[in-house]
Amino acid sequence: MQLVGSKSSRRLEDIGEDGIGLLPTEPEDMWHANNLISPEDVIKAHAIRKVVMETKTGSTQSERVHTDLTIRVTSTFFDPGASQLHVSGTVIVENSFVNLGQYHTLDLELNRPFTLWKKYGWDSVARETLADALKQDKDGAVAAVVMQEGVANICLITEYRTILKQRVESTIPKKRSASSDQDSGMRRFFEKTLSTLARSVDFSKPRPLLLASPGFVATDFKKYVADEAVRRADKTLAAMARGATVVHASSGHLHSLNEILKSAEVTATMKDMKFVRETRLMDEFFDRLRRDDGRAWYGVAPVERAVREGAVGRGGGALLVNNSLFRSQDIATRRRYVALVDRVKEDGGEARILSSDHESGQRLDALGGIAAILTYPMLDLDEDEEEGGGGGGGGADAQAAAEAMVV
Numbered sequence: 492m493q494l495v496g497s498k499s500s501r502r503l504e505d506i507g508e509d510g511i512g513l514l515p516t517e518p519e520d521m522w523h524a525n526n527l528i529s530p531e532d533v534i535k536a537h538a539i540r541k542v543v544m545e546t547k548t549g550s551t552q553s554e555r556v557h558t559d560l561t562i563r564v565t566s567t568f569f570d571p572g573a574s575q576l577h578v579s580g581t582v583i584v585e586n587s588f589v590n591l592g593q594y595h596t597l598d599l600e601l602n603r604p605f606t607l608w609k610k611y612g613w614d615s616v617a618r619e620t621l622a623d624a625l626k627q628d629k630d631g632a633v634a635a636v637v638m639q640e641g642v643a644n645i646c647l648i649t650e651y652r653t654i655l656k657q658r659v660e661s662t663i664p665k666k667r668s669a670s671s672d673q674d675s676g677m678r679r680f681f682e683k684t685l686s687t688l689a690r691s692v693d694f695s696k697p698r699p700l701l702l703a704s705p706g707f708v709a710t711d712f713k714k715y716v717a718d719e720a721v722r723r724a725d726k727t728l729a730a731m732a733r734g735a736t737v738v739h740a741s742s743g744h745l746h747s748l749n750e751i752l753k754s755a756e757v758t759a760t761m762k763d764m765k766f767v768r769e770t771r772l773m774d775e776f777f778d779r780l781r782r783d784d785g786r787a788w789y790g791v792a793p794v795e796r797a798v799r800e801g802a803v804g805r806g807g808g809a810l811l812v813n814n815s816l817f818r819s820q821d822i823a824t825r826r827r828y829v830a831l832v833d834r835v836k837e838d839g840g841e842a843r844i845l846s847s848d849h850e851s852g853q854r855l856d857a858l859g860g861i862a863a864i865l866t867y868p869m870l871d872l873d874e875d876e877e878e879g880g881g882g883g884g885g886g887a888d889a890q891a892a893a894e895a896m897v898v
Contacts, residue, residue, distance in 0.1 A: 492520040492624040495604050510535070510608040511621070515601055517654070518574030523624035524599060525569040525576050526846075527617070528607060529818050534578055535561040536597045536605035542588050558588050560595055575599075611822050614829045615836075616844065634692045635701040636684065637751070638708055639743025640677070643684040645691050646748065648701075653748060656691040659684045681715040689727075697730045703740035703751050710737050769843055769851040772809050776864055777854075785868030789858040791827075793872035797863050798834050805839030806866040813860035815847045828861075840866070 496512035510533070515521060528534060538560040543553050562580035569576050579596040582589050589595065599605060609617055633648045643659040661680040692698075702709035713735045720728035738757065740747040751757055779787035788794055794810070797803050803810050812828055819825050832842040845852035855862060 492516065492523055494625065510606045512604050512606050514604045515599065518601070520624065521569065521574045521576040521599065525567055526814060527620050527624060528564060528567055528578060529610065530564055530566065531610035532564045533561060533583065533608040533610070534564055534597065534605055535559060536599060537603050538595065538597055540588050540595070556588055558586060560589065560597065562595055562597065611825055615833050616817055616829050633699045633701060635703065635748065636688060636712070637740055637743055637745060637748050638684065638702070638704045638712065640708060641680060642743045644743070644745045645688050647692060648752070655745060657687050659687050681712055684712065685716060685719065694727050694731050697734055700731055700735040701738055701751065701757060702735050703738040703747065704743055705740060708743070713737055769845050769849070772811060772843060772864065773851045773854050776811065776862055779864065785870050786865040788865065788872055789862035790873065791859070791861055794861050794863045795831065796872050797865055797869055798831050800869065801838055802865040802867060802869055803835050803838065803840045803863045804866055807864065808835065808838070808840035808866040809864040810835040810840060810842045811855055811862045812842070812844050813847050813852055813855050814844050816860045
């Protein structure tokens with residue numbers, strides 16, 4: 492996703508009530524746009540509208556016209572298989588083809604910009620969602636090098652897309668009886684590939700690295716990286732070599748990545764990396780709920796009380812909120828959850844917004860969509876809190892109910 496128009500050079504924290512022009516360039520951008528667009532927001536985009544025209548003879552005929560429409564959103568539908576996003580709503584700016592109040596569904600398309608105005612403004616949660624959409628090197632993205640002798644394609648792979656970062660080409664002498672020329676050629680190729688990989692992908696935090704090739708090229712490159720790590724005493728290169736998995740490919744060209752990604756090993760690696768933190772937090776939450784140690788609570792009212800007391804802060808505190816709660820059409824409800832997220836971050840705790848499309852988000856949804864891990868035990872948080880989704884708790888009875896919901 493890219494910012495377009497006059498706002499493209501602005502910092503995200505400076506965005507206020509203005510509309511933001513966005514250009515989806517990859518299929519995954521549609522998934523981010525779906526998370527960003529909420530009911531009651533206003534969106535302007537290209538549309539194809541079927542209109543009925545009356546001819547001079549009095550007869551009518553229908554035709555499809557291209558126009559720009561501005562609608563107030565009522566609902567969205569995202570098709571993850573086709574990476575298509577359909578946004579429905581009522582027209583709020585009329586033109587020669589549509590009248591005010593008419594219903595229309597916009598089909599957002601790749602490489603066609605749209606403008607979005609947030610009904611509730613660009614609060615901290617909306618800005619964070621936008622920042623995730625604009626950030627190319629996603630947390631948990633898997634690095635991959637698809638290679639053969641003299642050719643290497645360096646990629647980043649997320650759950651929804653593959654980004655070609657750089658292509659490396661180097662001349663390798665053909666095999667002769669004396670192989671010194673070929674050996675030096677392969678070494679130059681490996682050196683060029685490693686330097687390009689280090690520039691193109693951020694390895695400051697450990698991430699999986701897939702090395703794919705026909706024959707032994709990928710295996711030899713992994714050994715080269717490990718040897719360089721020892722020679723340079725470079726911990727980053729050492730971690731890169733340890734995190735590398737060698738996979739067979741029919742060729743070193745980019746199209747071979749399709750067969751690589753179908754392997755069960757690679758699929759499991761990507762899934763574990765993308766949502767590993769959320770999954771671990773949910774596991775920790777249920778573990779504490781079973782132990783009934785007073786540090787695991789769910790439900791709006793108990794969690795709000797814990798946050799007000801500063802119990803979800805620095806030292807292991809974590810707030811878990813399902814992203815569906817931020818799609819409420821009631822401004823007070825949305826602001827309630829945004830305030831919780833902001834307060835936890837101010838207190839030094841961790842605030843995670845979980846996707847309802849993922850297993851960890853579905854587990855959280857069974858608890859009402861909100862839960863917290865406290866930095867210290869608190870008891871009876873659910874007493875006298877029956878309003879506003881106050882159900883929930885952290886005791887033995889709550890534990891049994893929660894486990895029953897999840898199972």
